[in-house]
Structures are given as C-alpha cells and as structure tokens.
Amino acid sequence: MNDILIKNGRVVDPSQQIDEVRDVLISDGVIKDMGKNLKKKGAEEFDAAGMVVAPGLIDMHTHLREPGREDEETIYSGTRAAAAGGFTSICCMPNTRPVCDSRTGVKYILSRVHEVGVVNVYPVGAITVGQEGQQITEFGDLISAGAVAFSDDGHPVMNAEIMRRALEYTAMFDVPILDHCEDLNLSNIGMMHEGFIQSLLGLAGIPAAAETIQVGRDIELLEFFGGRLHICHVSARGSIHLIRRAKKRGVNVTCEATPHHLTLTDALVKETNFDTNTKVKPPLTSEEDRQELIKGLQDGTIDVIATDHAPHTDKDKDLVYIDAPFGLIGMETAIPILFTNLVHKKLITVSQLVEKMSLNPARILKIERGTLKAGVVADVAIIDPERRHTINANNFFSRSRNTPFEGEKCRGAVDTTIVGGRIVYSKGKILEEKCK
Numbered sequence: 071m072n073d074i075l076i077k078n079g080r081v082v083d084p085s086q087q088i089d090e091v092r093d094v095l096i097s098d099g100v101i102k103d104m105g106k107n108l109k110k111k112g113a114e115e116f117d118a119a120g121m122v123v124a125p126g127l128i129d130m131h132t133h134l135r136e137p138g139r140e141d142e143e144t145i146y147s148g149t150r151a152a153a154a155g156g157f158t159s160i161c162c163m164p165n166t167r168p169v170c171d172s173r174t175g176v177k178y179i180l181s182r183v184h185e186v187g188v189v190n191v192y193p194v195g196a197i198t199v200g201q202e203g204q205q206i207t208e209f210g211d212l213i214s215a216g217a218v219a220f221s222d223d224g225h226p227v228m229n230a231e232i233m234r235r236a237l238e239y240t241a242m243f244d245v246p247i248l249d250h251c252e253d254l255n256l257s258n259i260g261m262m263h264e265g266f267i268q269s270l271l272g273l274a275g276i277p278a279a280a281e282t283i284q285v286g287r288d289i290e291l292l293e294f295f296g297g298r299l300h301i302c303h304v305s306a307r308g309s310i311h312l313i314r315r316a317k318k319r320g321v322n323v324t325c326e327a328t329p330h331h332l333t334l335t336d337a338l339v340k341e342t343n344f345d346t347n348t349k350v351k352p353p354l355t356s357e358e359d360r361q362e363l364i365k366g367l368q369d370g371t372i373d374v375i376a377t378d379h380a381p382h383t384d385k386d387k388d389l390v391y392i393d394a395p396f397g398l399i400g401m402e403t404a405i406p407i408l409f410t411n412l413v414h415k416k417l418i419t420v421s422q423l424v425e426k427m428s429l430n431p432a433r434i435l436k437i438e439r440g441t442l443k444a445g446v447v448a449d450v451a452i453i454d455p456e457r458r459h460t461i462n463a464n465n466f467f468s469r470s471r472n473t474p475f476e477g478e479k480c481r482g483a484v485d486t487t488i489v490g491g492r493i494v495y496s497k498g499k500i501l502e503e504k505c506k
C-alpha cells in the first residue's frame with residue numbers, strides 16, 4: 071500500500087477542533103501525521119489546495135436491498151455509490167428479503183461486503199423477528215456477528231411494550247435503537263404531508279402527529295426504562311420540540327435529519343406535477359417544519375445528517391402517485407445538495423457539517439472512526455467546495471435513479487474518497503484496482 075501525502079488542504083476535523091490548512095500523511099492505512107510542510111519520500115502526493123479534507127463521512131441510514139431486491143441496489147453498487155458520495159462507512163437497514171434478523175443475515179452481508187464492497191458496512195439488525203413487531207430478535211447473537219444497532223425501519227414498532235423491552239435490551243449491550251417513528255394508524259393510506267398543499271391536491275394526507283406521537287412515546291419509554299434511542303429521519307417541527315426539551319432535561323436521545331427534509335418541502339409535489347420521486351416517508355413537510363429542522367441543526371438538537379438512501383427501480387417508481395413506493399436515493403447527492411443549500415448559504419459551517427456526517431455518527435455507533443487523529447484508520451473525504459455541476463442521475467453508481475434532485479445546479483462536490491488508506495474514488499471514477 072502506497073503512503074499518501076495530502077498537501078495544502080483545508081483540514082476540518084471537529085474531533086480535534088481543527089479547521090485550517092495542513093498536510094495529512096497516511097502510512098500503512100492509518101493517519102500518521104498532520105502538520106505544515108510535511109515531507110515523505112516515496113509517498114504519493116495529492117494536491118488538495120482549495121479543498122476540504124475531512125474524516126470519511128458516515129451514513130447511518132441506508133438501504134442496500136441485498137439480499138432480495140438486487141434489481142434496486144446491491145452491496146456492490148451501493149458501496150460504490152457511498153464512495154462517490156464521500157462516505158467511507160455506512161449502516162444498512164435490515165428490511166431486506168429475508169429480513170436481517172439473525173446471525174446468518176448479518177454474516178451474509180459482511181461476507182458480501184468483504185467480496186465486493188469498497189467502503190465499510192455496518193449491518194443494522196432487526197428489532198423484531200421478520201420486522202413483524204411481535205418477538206424481539208437475539209440482540210446479543212446479532213451483535214457478536216457484527217450488528218452495530220437495531221431498527222425495524224420501514225415497519226415501525228407499534229407495540230409500546232415491545233419497544234420498552236427492546237430499549238432495556240439495548241442498555242445491556244450499549245447499542246442504539248434506530249427508531250423509525252410512525253403511528254401506522256395515523257399515517258394509514260396517506261402519501262404526502264397533511265396540510266394546505268395536500269388539501270389542494272386532494273391526496274390522502276399523513277399528519278405530522280403520526281411522527282410526533284411515537285417520538286414522544288419513545289422518549290417517555292427511554293426516560294422510564296433506559297437504553298439508547300436514536301430517532302431516524304426527523305421531519306416535523308413538533309418532533310424537534312420534543313427532542314430539544316428531552317435533551318435539555320438530560321435524556322440520552324439523539325436524532326438525524328435527511329438532506330431532502332432539510333432542503334425540500336411538500337410544495338415540490340405540486341411543482342413537479344406529482345413526480346413520484348417526491349414520495350417518501352416521512353413525507354416532505356411544510357416550510358415551517360423545514361425551518362425548525364435547520365434551527366435544530368444549528369442548536370445541536372439534530373446530531374446527525376443521514377441520507378435514508380432508499381433505491382427503487384424506474385419500473386416501480388413509474389406508477390401513478392398513489393401506487394408508487396415510498397423512498398428516494400441520497401448518497402451521491404448529499405454533499406452537493408448540503409453545500410449548495412446549507413453551507414454556502416451560511417446556515418451551517420463546514421465543521422458543523424462534518425460533525426454531523428462523521429464525528430457524531432461514529433460516537434453514536436461507538437466505532438473508532440470520524441476523526442483524523444494519528445493512529446486511526448485512514449478514512450478521508452476530500453471535498454471541492456466550489457465545483458459547479460448539475461446533478462445527473464445517469465452518472466450515479468447506484469443501480470437506481472429515484473432522486474428528486476435531478477437537474478439541480480450545485481456548488482460543491484466530493485473529489486476523492488480514501489478508505490483504510492486506499493483511494494477508492496477520485497474525480498468521478500471508482501479505482502477498482504486499488505479497492506482490493
């Protein structure tokens with residue numbers, strides 16, 4: 071493995087409160103040194119002048135679809151999409167076919183990652199067997215096989231008693247529950263945010279309370295019974311209020327928001343004339359909700375930005391709005407969209423972005439990543455904050471194209487991704503020969 075010397079980049083590492091121009095030396099797959107005017111004989115030099123050099127990004131919420139729906143995504147394609155998005159580690163949700171609810175399921179994913187993956191993948195085990203909400207899985211067994219968290223994402227745990235047991239169980243192992251909060255009785259047949267636009271369009275609505283009720287319930291359960299709770303894809307301002315208040319009184323809850331909820335609203339359903347790439351759970355909400363999410367990012371209520379990358383084929387999405395599946399992809403658009411709409415508009419700093427896309431996910435998952443400290447495995451994302459380009463789904467490494475950001479003019483792009491000291495992605499290409 072070559073040594074790599076990254077020269078003159080703007081190093082942004084919130085774990086060490088660093089945001090200044092430095093060189094970074096990678097040797098034997100780990101961060102060796104960081105400083106000014108570093109030299110190393112024989113090292114491959116990388117000129118990062120004008121670029122942001124950050125610890126590799128960590129996406130806590132993706133769907134890789136393998137096993138079962140390899141027509142939508144595979145571990146091969148999904149890890150390449152991750153690398154192209156600057157993500158060096160990702161969590162994959164268990165709602166595959168079969169559901170990842172056993173040791174065998176976790177082992178299968180890890181063996182496929184070993185064979186064909188180009189980034190680190192951390193499997194998330196199901197909370198309940200078959201994600202049916204009835205019987206809790208063998209957490210200890212799944213953890214020893216490699217699961218880092220538990221979730222019934224896509225199939226919310228409706229039974230509060232089951233959620234109580236799951237939280238108590240996570241406390242024994244100190245792993246988080248990744249909680250998709252949705253009261254299915256309230257969301258029912260709804261397909262977009264219940265509000266003014268929805269009433270104009272006449273589609274069945276999903277009230278914000280479908281989310282906030284479970285956020286409130288699970289914070290209560292957490293306070294009573296302990297455990298670790300991370301709330302997925304927060305979208306409603308009421309949820310932010312609940313989480314902010316809980317954090318103020320010292321409750322150990324964390325949460326994430328997605329790039330699409332941070333930048334889009336339900337108005338897009340109307341503006342795009344029912345483009346099914348606006349159909350997602352939780353639904354795109356109102357501008358008031360979006361503003362509260364941004365406040366939540368700024369004041370630390372929102373710990374993490376995660377994509378909820380949810381691939382669907384054109385065939386499945388090319389249906390009338392009511393029949394199309396929920397979900398959209400996000401790993402390859404996250405950095406361009408977040409730089410354009412949040413960083414360049416000065417709503418958050420680059421350091422806050424890196425904290426929420428690398429350091430905080432690593433802390434919540436308790437994995438030794440998310441930092442450029444000497445001695446840590448060299449996962450690095452190099453971002454060109456000024457590069458102007460237009461989102462074109464035909465260039466994606468993902469097998470799916472279901473993005474609401476097609477044609478969006480962006481300022482900011484991932485230039486290069488380094489995983490374990492190897493350059494796996496650079497300037498639009500996966501460097502296959504360097505992956506193994």
Ligand SMILES: [Zn+2]
Nearest residue numbers: 223224250302
């Ligand atoms: Zn979900």
Ligand SMILES: [Zn+2]
Nearest residue numbers: 163223224378
């Ligand atoms: Zn999801």
